[in-house]
Amino acid sequence: MARPRFLSRFLAHPAERPALDWQGSTYTFGELRALGEGAAGWLAGRGVKAGDRVGIQLENGIELVAAHLGCMALGAVRVPLNAHYRALELAPIIEDATPALVITATPEHFSVVRCEPAVGSEPAAGSWDGGELTALLFTSGTTGRPKGAPQTWQMWESNLDALQQRWALSSDDVLWLTLPLFHTHGLVLGLHGAWLRGAxxxxxxxxxxxEPPDNATHFYGVPTYYRRWLPLMQAHPEWFTHFRLMVSGSDGLGAELSDAVFEATGQRILERYGMTETVMICSNPFDGERRAGTVGTPLRDTEVRIVEGEVQVRGPGVFAGYWPRPEPGAFTDDGFFRTGDAGALDEAGSLMIVGRKKDLVIVGGVNVSPAEVEAVLGRAPGVAEIGCCGLPDSDLNEIVVAAVVPDGTVELIALRRNLEAAAAALSGLKRPRRYAFVSALPRNALGKLQRGRLPKEVSFDA
Structure with missing residues (x-):
C-alpha cells in the first residue's frame, strides 16, 4: 500500500525539531513518530487493522494526540467524536461509523461498541502506509442526524498547501492551539496544518x-474567543504584539468586533471560510487587505459561485459525498457542492456569508437574513449577544423574533426601547415582532450560534 505524500512529508521533518508542547513537556517530531508507532502496536494488539475505523472521544491532551498518531501509523481511519457528547448524541454516529474500537474517558455513553480509556504502547507496529482515507468527520447535526464526511490525505494536503500560501505558516512558527481537536478547525487546520509545515x-x-504564550506566532479561534479576550486586549495590548497572525472562523466575526480588536492590539484578525465537507474554501490574505465582514477569495484551485443566493464550491478539498448514505442533491450536475450557505461576492471577488440559506426567514414573501438583523440590533446599548430566527405567523407566514442576552448596563424596559430604536434602521418586515431576554444563546462546542434551537428553547413574548 503506497504511503500518502502527507505522511511522507510529516516523517521527513528532523527528528530533533520541537513539534508539540503539552503541560510542561516538549515532544520532538522523532518522539511523536515513536509515540505513534507504539500506539499502533497497542491498537494492533487489540485487533484493529488498517482501514478499520477507530472512534476517538477525548479532551485535548497527549492521550488524544497519541490516539491520532497510532491510527495514522497503522492506517486506521479516525472518527473524532465531540468530547462533550452524551449517549443520545453519540448513538447515530456510532451506528453509522461502526468503529472497531472507541477510545473514550466515558465508556458509559457507549453500549454497542468496545471501549478503552486511552491508548497504550506496545512493540512498535505500523508502517505509516495506510490508505488514502484518513478520517470520517461527522457534521454537527444542527438540522438533524449527523452526516459522515470522509476525509482523504489528498483533501487535507492540497487544502493546507493552499492555505500556507495565504497564511505564510512556516517551520519557524509556533501555533497556540486551544481549539477542540474533534473539529476540522482544530484537528485539520491546527494540528495537521502545523505538522505538515514542521511548525x-x-x-x-x-x-x-x-495572557498568551510569549513565543506564539499564530492563533486560530472563533469569534467567542475574541469577544471574551477583548477586555484583556484593551488592558494589555503589549501581550499580543508577538503574534504574526490571528485567524477567526466557524462563525462570522463581525466588523465591530474585528475593529475593536484592531484598535486595541493593532492586529487585524484574518477571517476565512470552510466546512467539514470542504475543509477551507476562502480566506483573506496574510499580506494585503483583510476586509472585515468578508471571508476573502477562493483558495488556489478552488471554484466558488453563487447560484440563487447559495454558495457552491468545487475543488480538490471537497469531499466525494456523505457516508454511509449519500444525500441526493448534495452536488450539482456539474460537480459543485451545495453548501447551504447564503452569500454574495463583492466587487473585489471576496465572499460575504450572510447566513445559512435555510436560516432565511420568509416574511410576507420577502427573504430576511437573521444575520443581518442581528448585526443591526447587536449595536443597541445594553445588548451583549443576540440571536434571531423565524416563528410561524398566520398573516405573514413567518415573523422575525429576537433572543437577547443583556449586558446588565440598562434596565430591561430601556433595553427594549433601545432595540426598537435600532430596528428602525431596518425595513418593516425585517424588524423583530417579539423579543425574549435570556441568560445565554444556544451554541455548539465551537461557539457557533444554533438558530434552529431558538424556537424550541426560548419563549418569545406576544
Missing part, C-alpha cells in the same frame, strides 16, 4: 481569556 504546536486543554 511547533503549543496545545492547551481549552481556550481561556488569559
Amino acid at each position: 511547533r504546536v503549543l496545545l492547551s486543554p481549552r481556550f481561556d481569556p488569559v
